Amino acid sequence: MAPDTTGFEIVKIEMDPGDLLIFNSLLAHGIRPNLSENRVRMAQYISMHPAEEDNEEERGVRIDSWRDREAPKRAAFPGDPREWEKKNAEVAELTPLGKKLLGLESWR
Structure with a gap:
């Protein structure tokens, strides 16, 4: 039904192989x-x-994960046992918005 x-x-969103669609999960969607x-x-x-500016410990974890190209170390994430990103990728270049979302720069 x-x-x-x-x-x-x-x-209907037309997409090609390899395309990425980003949307808010509150948007009704289906496949x-x-x-x-x-x-x-x-x-x-x-x-x-967004990073919680007053939570220094969490901000540090997020920044370290980005800088060191490591998966978050949490129970819900198995991580990357091959360390593919760490060995093969560059540190992502962040836009001003990306720096705020990560917690490198303040929203204030």
């Missing part, structure tokens, strides 16, 4: 069935919240 979408405009015979559809779920 499909949800009642009366009064809403349904927009069409994968009709290919032998190919999988992959998704990566990313969540983000």
